[in-house]
Amino acid sequence: MNAEKIPDIIIGRLPIYMRALQRMSEKGIQTTSSQELGERVGISAAQIRKDISQFGEFGKQGTGYHIPFLLDKLRSILKVDRVWDVALVGAGDMGHALARYQGFRDRGFQIVMVFDNDAQKVGEKVGDFIVQDMSSLAETIRKAGVKMAMLTVPAVAAQDVADELVKAGVKAILNYAPISLNVPPDVKVQHIDPASHLQRMTYYL
Amino acid sequence: MNAEKIPDIIIGRLPIYMRALQRMSEKGIQTTSSQELGERVGISAAQIRKDISQFGEFGKQGTGYHIPFLLDKLRSILKVDRVWDVALVGAGDMGHALARYQGFRDRGFQIVMVFDNDAQKVGEKVGDFIVQDMSSLAETIRKAGVKMAMLTVPAVAAQDVADELVKAGVKAILNYAPISLNVPPDVKVQHIDPASHLQRMTYYL
DNA sequence: TAGATTGTTAATCGATTAACAATC
DNA sequence: TAGATTGTTAATCGATTAACAATC
Numbered sequence: 001m002n003a004e005k006i007p008d009i010i011i012g013r014l015p016i017y018m019r020a021l022q023r024m025s026e027k028g029i030q031t032t033s034s035q036e037l038g039e040r041v042g043i044s045a046a047q048i049r050k051d052i053s054q055f056g057e058f059g060k061q062g063t064g065y066h067i068p069f070l071l072d073k074l075r076s077i078l079k080v081d082r083v084w085d086v087a088l089v090g091a092g093d094m095g096h097a098l099a100r101y102q103g104f105r106d107r108g109f110q111i112v113m114v115f116d117n118d119a120q121k122v123g124e125k126v127g128d129f130i131v132q133d134m135s136s137l138a139e140t141i142r143k144a145g146v147k148m149a150m151l152t153v154p155a156v157a158a159q160d161v162a163d164e165l166v167k168a169g170v171k172a173i174l175n176y177a178p179i180s181l182n183v184p185p186d187v188k189v190q191h192i193d194p195a196s197h198l199q200r201m202t203y204y205l
Numbered sequence: 206m207n208a209e210k211i212p213d214i215i216i217g218r219l220p221i222y223m224r225a226l227q228r229m230s231e232k233g234i235q236t237t238s239s240q241e242l243g244e245r246v247g248i249s250a251a252q253i254r255k256d257i258s259q260f261g262e263f264g265k266q267g268t269g270y271h272i273p274f275l276l277d278k279l280r281s282i283l284k285v286d287r288v289w290d291v292a293l294v295g296a297g298d299m300g301h302a303l304a305r306y307q308g309f310r311d312r313g314f315q316i317v318m319v320f321d322n323d324a325q326k327v328g329e330k331v332g333d334f335i336v337q338d339m340s341s342l343a344e345t346i347r348k349a350g351v352k353m354a355m356l357t358v359p360a361v362a363a364q365d366v367a368d369e370l371v372k373a374g375v376k377a378i379l380n381y382a383p384i385s386l387n388v389p390p391d392v393k394v395q396h397i398d399p400a401s402h403l404q405r406m407t408y409y410l
Numbered sequence: 411t412a413g414a415t416t417g418t419t420a421a422t423c424g425a426t427t428a429a430c431a432a433t434c
Numbered sequence: 435t436a437g438a439t440t441g442t443t444a445a446t447c448g449a450t451t452a453a454c455a456a457t458c
Contacts, residue, residue: 009425011408015401019383023360033439041385045439046427053441061440062434079407086403093305097298098399103383107400108407147410148403155228172406174399178224178308180246188409190402194303194379195312196220197395198291198353201377202284202313203216204393205352214449238415250415251451258417266416267458 010051011078016041017048018074018107025067033064080108087141087170089161090152091116091124091131094176098150099127109148113140117157134161141168148172155179162189215256216283221246222253223279227312230272238269285313292346292375294366295357296321296329296336299381303355304332314353318345322362339366346373353377360384367394 020040024032034045034052041048052058052065058073059065075081086104088095088111099111114126117134124131132140141149149170153161158177165173172188175181178196181189225245229237239250239257246253257263257270263278264270280286291309293300293316304316319331322339329336337345346354354375358366363382370378377393380386383401386394 012405014408015398015404016385018404019398019401020385023384040387042387044427049440057441059440060434061432062438064439077408078404079410080404084403084407084410093302097302100298101399104400104403107383107404109400109403148406150399171410172403174402174406178312179228180221180225182245182247188406190406192397192399192402193220193224194306194355194397195309195314196224197379197397198289198309198314198377199220199223199283199285199312200217201353201379201393201395202289203219203282205284205376249451254416262417264416265458266456267414269415
């Protein structure tokens with residue numbers, strides 16, 4: 001392990017490596033090389049070796065990386081060797097889809113509460129959860145010590161909700177609203193905006 | 206306009222600028238500066254000026270950028286000054302959410318067909334569309350000349366479907382399955398994987 | 411005119427790649 | 435031992451920032 005600051009761009013690639021390693025592991029593959037992994041994820045072998053070596057010597061010359069071992073190391077580096085509680089705010093179609101998605105659990109996350117400000121939706125069931133009113137958001141999140149949230153509210157509401165989440169102690173927000181959120185520097189935001197992704201590709205068409 | 210090759214990293218920032226400019230425009234703001242836009246999106250003013258100037262001189266010294274004009278230019282650069290037809294493959298929860306999402310249209314996209322391989326779902330209505338069987342996918346897409354697709358099938362099926370899409374002439378895939386797709390170099394893939402985004406943030410918690 | 415802000419150049423900073431000794 | 439592949443260094447490449455003349 002290494003005390004120096006690791007560039008965020010490297011941190012961003014680790015989940016991609018993990019995802020590929022998890023697939024390989026499921027197929028029963030025990031060992032891989034930077035070369036093979038690189039071909040799968042579209043990243044050069046040199047870069048993969050360099051990225052991984054920031055955190056320790058996890059491979060063996062001549063044979064490569066033992067997948068379960070490397071996965072454990074990456075999980076521990078990214079702190080997903082545990083299950084994080086996540087609050088979901090916004091019980092629209094996207095909120096429903098996320099609440100019912102089965103793929104979070106074995107990647108380190110579970111939704112534990114769902115909020116919406118629509119009186120029609122409050123009390124309704126979404127996935128395994130009863131939708132709670134947004135008025136109770138800050139208190140409920142703070143009491144439960146939840147540090148992560150997914151935001152699937154309309155763009156006009158997103159900044160206000162983000163402010164609430166920050167007040168409630170949330171430190172990481174996955175934002176589905178098509179708007180850039182302003183948050184304090186100690187709060188991380190990741191953005192998911194399908195239209196932006198599509199726009200990035202049309203340039204090349 | 207400029208014939209030199211523009212780095213993809215710049216192309217990737219243009220949708221972020223557009224998104225912010227569109228919000229400002231909706232609020233009736235007519236003019237902005239690289240400084241102001243930068244604060245909104247969390248990118249330095251120098252970088253914004255440099256990015257935009259790759260494509261022409263769209264600003265005015267002393268006053269900044271006229272938002273509707275700049276938006277038009279960006280739309281035309283990214284080729285979203287039109288509406289692209291998009292095929293949606295996978296009529297699960299996420300597919301439903303995307304099919305019903307109203308935010309694509311005024312950012313240059315519309316879903317025009319929905320596919321699934323589940324006999325139970327074929328014929329069912331999703332948003333405004335009747336789910337079609339995947340066996341007709343390649344032919345239907347090719348006939349319609351659709352060049353973009355969103356992929357919301359399970360991970361195990363994603364690569365096979367991607368291969369089908371490529372065969373059908375699709376050149377841009379927005380992939381929601383948590384797996385790295387292998388496609389020919391002339392086909393663009395963008396990845397949306399909420400768990401990866403969350404994992405990228407837990408490192409800092 | 412004075413103030414503001416662009417577009418662009420040069421300097422800096424950071425990321426990627428190539429190459430290879432070490433070693434399994 | 436011979437072959438393969440890591441971890442790491444140095445070289446290259448590319449992206450970001452700072453600064454400022456041009457000009458609205």
